[in-house]
Amino acid sequence: MAFYRLGGEWSRSRRWRRFARVWMQRCPLWIFSLCLLSLIYFSFFGIKVQFHGLRHGQVNQGIFSSNEIGELEFSRPPRAKSRKHHVPCEVRFLESVDDLVEPENYMKFVQFSLTYITKEEIPDENNIFKPQFGGHQTLKQRENSYYARNQTLHCGFVKGPEGFPSTGFDLHEKDKEYMATCKVVVSSCIFGSSDFLRRPTKSKIHTYSKKNVCLVMFLDELTLAKLSSEGQIPDDNGYIGLWRIIVVKNLPYADMRKTGKIPKFLSHRLFQSARYSIWIDSKMRLQADPLLILEYFLWRKRSEYAISNHYDRHCVWEEVLQNKRLNKYNHSAIDEQFRFYQSDGLMKFNESDPSSPLPSYVPEGSFIVRAHTPMSNLFSCLWFNEVNQFTSRDQLSFAYTFLKLRRMNPGKSFFLNMFKDCERRAIAKLFHHRTEDSHPPPAS
Numbered sequence: 001m002a003f004y005r006l007g008g009e010w011s012r013s014r015r016w017r018r019f020a021r022v023w024m025q026r027c028p029l030w031i032f033s034l035c036l037l038s039l040i041y042f043s044f045f046g047i048k049v050q051f052h053g054l055r056h057g058q059v060n061q062g063i064f065s066s067n068e069i070g071e072l073e074f075s076r077p078p079r080a081k082s083r084k085h086h087v088p089c090e091v092r093f094l095e096s097v098d099d100l101v102e103p104e105n106y107m108k109f110v111q112f113s114l115t116y117i118t119k120e121e122i123p124d125e126n127n128i129f130k131p132q133f134g135g136h137q138t139l140k141q142r143e144n145s146y147y148a149r150n151q152t153l154h155c156g157f158v159k160g161p162e163g164f165p166s167t168g169f170d171l172h173e174k175d176k177e178y179m180a181t182c183k184v185v186v187s188s189c190i191f192g193s194s195d196f197l198r199r200p201t202k203s204k205i206h207t208y209s210k211k212n213v214c215l216v217m218f219l220d221e222l223t224l225a226k227l228s229s230e231g232q233i234p235d236d237n238g239y240i241g242l243w244r245i246i247v248v249k250n251l252p253y254a255d256m257r258k259t260g261k262i263p264k265f266l267s268h269r270l271f272q273s274a275r276y277s278i279w280i281d282s283k284m285r286l287q288a289d290p291l292l293i294l295e296y297f298l299w300r301k302r303s304e305y306a307i308s309n310h311y312d313r314h315c316v317w318e319e320v321l322q323n324k325r326l327n328k329y330n331h332s333a334i335d336e337q338f339r340f341y342q343s344d345g346l347m348k349f350n351e352s353d354p355s356s357p358l359p360s361y362v363p364e365g366s367f368i369v370r371a372h373t374p375m376s377n378l379f380s381c382l383w384f385n386e387v388n389q390f391t392s393r394d395q396l397s398f399a400y401t402f403l404k405l406r407r408m409n410p411g412k413s414f415f416l417n418m419f420k421d422c423e424r425r426a427i428a429k430l431f432h433h434r435t436e437d438s439h440p441p442p443a444s
């Protein structure tokens with residue numbers, strides 16, 4: 001179903017079909033030409049796939065970043081094949097939340113204690129120092145931060161010295177008080193008015209969960225104004241439907257996609273007494289009970305972090321090509337990040353390796369379920385720091401971060417459940433972004 005495709009592809013395929021339909025009606029000769037073209041396309045496709053296989057690791061030589069080649073869509077598998085990936089699959093939730101109890105011993109994961117750098121002083125010799133939300137992590141600090149042990153590390157929310165302006169992500173005191181009460185959180189965000197507000201499906205969420213789970217939607221002022229102008233106005237208690245609206249002022253990054261990674265990865269920093277959190281991208285509508293989600297993805301699987309794999313791609317090499325092909329981000333910034341990861345040991349995904357540490361190296365990060373355990377919190381901080389340091393395309397840094405964390409902590413397990421994308425589709429309905437046609441898609 002075209003509807004289930006990711007936004008960009010969705011609108012592109014729709015446009016293409018419309019184009020095709022019109023021409024088929026007008027000019028039968030075109031049918032012939034189209035056949036001819038697809039014949040050429042497919043022979044090209046075959047050649048390129050071979051090339052692709054041969055030339056892994058040489059993506060920054062410009063062969064694949066050219067737009068003309070991009071238009072040939074060489075890296076996408078034939079449509080019929082990808083289509084069957086887009087059907088939701090069955091998720092066997094428990095019937096109700098009534099008998100739900102956290103399993104005994106569930107929280108017996110690797111224990112250590114993390115604290116966070118909250119303030120940075122100006123180094124004496126440096127007068128161009130500018131306080132930043134992500135802080136100024138040195139390479140050595142970065143390397144040490146990967147050890148799963150008691151430590152103090154960068155994890156966003158770094159302030160400058162006294163007298164410096166805020167580094168951003170400012171929240172109202174009343175909202176902070178509310179957030180401090182949350183034990184289980186579902187959160188999402190819309191910054192830069194990039195999406196419509198999708199209300200969770202009320203009928204799927206049990207009364208108990210409505211009372212005991214915080215559903216928080218972070219918005220910037222611009223998005224709130226836009227929603228309000230369309231009649232979506234928070235009530236006196238700050239709710240629109242089940243979403244508790246929280247306004248964020250002074251966004252730390254000019255790139256809205258980067259700003260969106262703060263609530264996405266740092267829920268353990270934002271909700272300091274929360275034990276569990278669920279992240280859902282604003283392009284999706286939540287249509288399952290949050291507590292049943294915890295039971296299914298974490299408790300039942302004895303895992304502390306759950307994320308879905310990508311519906312199509314498994315290798316970061318492919319993901320890099322795709323990001324460039326769709327012009328998702330500055331190409332040289334992608335190359336820089338990717339080169340760094342390769343120099344630090346990132347390997348290609350090996351599909352035939354039965355002992356592969358992950359079923360895929362490319363996540364579909366629009367839905368994440370987390371227990372706020374030390375390992376899970378550490379991983380979230382590390383992943384955030386990669387996004388802060390490099391591009392906002394978190395699919396590029398996921399496997400690197402996971403594999404490095406694993407490599408540097410032999411004997412200390414991180415229980416990550418990488419589930420199938422079709423399961424994600426069953427719990428959250430996917431829409432395309434508001435700004436699809438005019439801007440690159442934000443917050444994904």
Ligand SMILES: *[C@@H]1O[C@H](CO)[C@@H](O)[C@H](O)[C@H]1NC(C)=O
Pocket residue numbers: 112113150
């Ligand atoms: C780590 O921190 C915890 C709690 O603060 C403490 O009980 C433990 O002894 C520390 N471990 C080490 C190795 O310092």
Ligand SMILES: *[C@@H]1O[C@H](CO)[C@@H](O)[C@H](O)[C@H]1NC(C)=O
Pocket residue numbers: 330331332333336
């Ligand atoms: C793209 O990224 C490179 C390297 O990070 C940077 O030097 C350059 O200014 C960026 N270009 C744009 C248009 O942002």
Ligand SMILES: *[C@@H]1O[C@H](CO)[C@@H](O)[C@H](O)[C@H]1NC(C)=O
Pocket residue numbers: 350351352353354
């Ligand atoms: C992939 O894994 C298989 C099975 O373990 C192994 O035989 C093969 O050499 C691996 N391929 C690469 C490129 O590492």
